[in-house]
Amino acid sequence: MENALLSRIVASANLAPSVHNTQPARWHMASDGSILVMAELARHLSAGDPYHRDLGLSCGTAVEGTVMALADAGIGVAAVEDLWAVNDTVAFPGYRLAARIVPGGAAQASPLNSHVANRFTWRSHFKPAAMDAAQALQAWAKEAQDVTLVHTVDDIAMLAALADEAGMVFLRDRAFRRELVGWMRLARSHPRYDADGLNLDALRMSALEGFGAKMVLGTGLFEAVDALGLGKALTGEKAKTLSATAIALFHRPREESPVESGHAFYRFWLNLTRLGFAAWPMAAVADHAESAYICSRHFAIPSERRLINVLRAGVAAAVPKRARLPVQLVIT
Numbered sequence: 357m358e359n360a361l362l363s364r365i366v367a368s369a370n371l372a373p374s375v376h377n378t379q380p381a382r383w384h385m386a387s388d389g390s391i392l393v394m395a396e397l398a399r400h401l402s403a404g405d406p407y408h409r410d411l412g413l414s415c416g417t418a419v420e421g422t423v424m425a426l427a428d429a430g431i432g433v434a435a436v437e438d439l440w441a442v443n444d445t446v447a448f449p450g451y452r453l454a455a456r457i458v459p460g461g462a463a464q465a466s467p468l469n470s471h472v473a474n475r476f477t478w479r480s481h482f483k484p485a486a487m488d489a490a491q492a493l494q495a496w497a498k499e500a501q502d503v504t505l506v507h508t509v510d511d512i513a514m515l516a517a518l519a520d521e522a523g524m525v526f527l528r529d530r531a532f533r534r535e536l537v538g539w540m541r542l543a544r545s546h547p548r549y550d551a552d553g554l555n556l557d558a559l560r561m562s563a564l565e566g567f568g569a570k571m572v573l574g575t576g577l578f579e580a581v582d583a584l585g586l587g588k589a590l591t592g593e594k595a596k597t598l599s600a601t602a603i604a605l606f607h608r609p610r611e612e613s614p615v616e617s618g619h620a621f622y623r624f625w626l627n628l629t630r631l632g633f634a635a636w637p638m639a640a641v642a643d644h645a646e647s648a649y650i651c652s653r654h655f656a657i658p659s660e661r662r663l664i665n666v667l668r669a670g671v672a673a674a675v676p677k678r679a680r681l682p683v684q685l686v687i688t
């Protein structure tokens with residue numbers, strides 16, 4: 357494959373969502389013509405992702421993005437080999453192999469590929485959705501095996517409260533906060549503002565709010581605010597969550613590899629985009645075991661299914677510019 361074509365495919369694939377916008381996926385053209393996707397271990401979140409699940413999910417979305425971009429370029433995929441369970445960190449020191457994509461056969465373009473450029477995370481109040489759009493969302497979710505859609509006011513309020521509680525569990529962990537702030541780009545002068553992590557535009561924050569977030573989350577001030585019982589009031593997202601049209605619970609077979617779950621997660625999110633909805637994950641509900649249990653039980657998700665993520669869905673008021681690494685840095 358020519359370099360220009362590979363760059364085009366990888367640039368599109370790297371628009372896939374990744375935890376904290378860490379963009380851990382790296383692409384390598386092997387001598388046999390297959391494409392290896394691997395996780396850069398320096399981008400793993402040691403405090404936020406102790407079991408490497410988010411790392412695997414973030415590579416899985418990138419693999420799905422690669423398959424779609426290849427098909428769009430007229431290149432078929434004969435096989436996608438999931439290498440996550442092998443846990444190979446030796447073949448490429450500093451990286452963990454995630455998947456091998458073997459080109460071949462006829463290309464089957466995905467109708468979801470045309471939504472890749474329009475998908476983004478919206479982290480603020482949602483505008484109300486038109487009735488027919490909300491109905492189309494419900495009709496799609498009814499048919500989707502991996503999705504449980506929550507749309508009554510009471511159920512959304514229940515999840516909003518659960519998410520804020522679960523979020524606080526993580527925020528009370530100093531190492532988690534330090535890592536989170538490390539991936540935040542809270543001033544436009546940050547050298548990697550447009551490259552990776554969570555910048556002010558993505559967080560829908562003003563420069564002043566960014567400064568405040570850094571002061572509270574990045575120092576011991578958080579403990580003081582929390583001791584006064586104000587932690588949740590300051591960091592909670594309840595009012596914004598309540599403005600969502602619906603909340604989509606995304607679940608997959610419990611024993612599935614996170615890379616495989618990542619493929620499906622990306623298709624799920626792109627379907628929300630296709631239906632005209634922007635999304636905002638609240639992963640804390642899925643990552644905090646007790647909250648995941650409460651949520652799964654309340655919404656009758658079978659125990660053999662793992663709650664992968666919980667996404668607010670609604671109509672965004674703007675389109676934030678997305679930060680991505682230059683493509684030459686993600687091709688190894």
Ligand SMILES: Cc1cc2nc3c(=O)[nH]c(=O)nc-3n(C[C@H](O)[C@H](O)[C@H](O)COP(=O)(O)O)c2cc1C
Binds near residue numbers: 372477
């Ligand atoms: C596994 C996973 C978990 C995520 N969890 C959250 C979350 O809890 N809160 C949030 O605001 N965004 C979350 N995101 C969204 C990412 O932060 C987002 O995809 C990334 O910043 C890139 O931005 P984009 O989606 O606008 O392209 C998650 C993404 C992935 C893949």
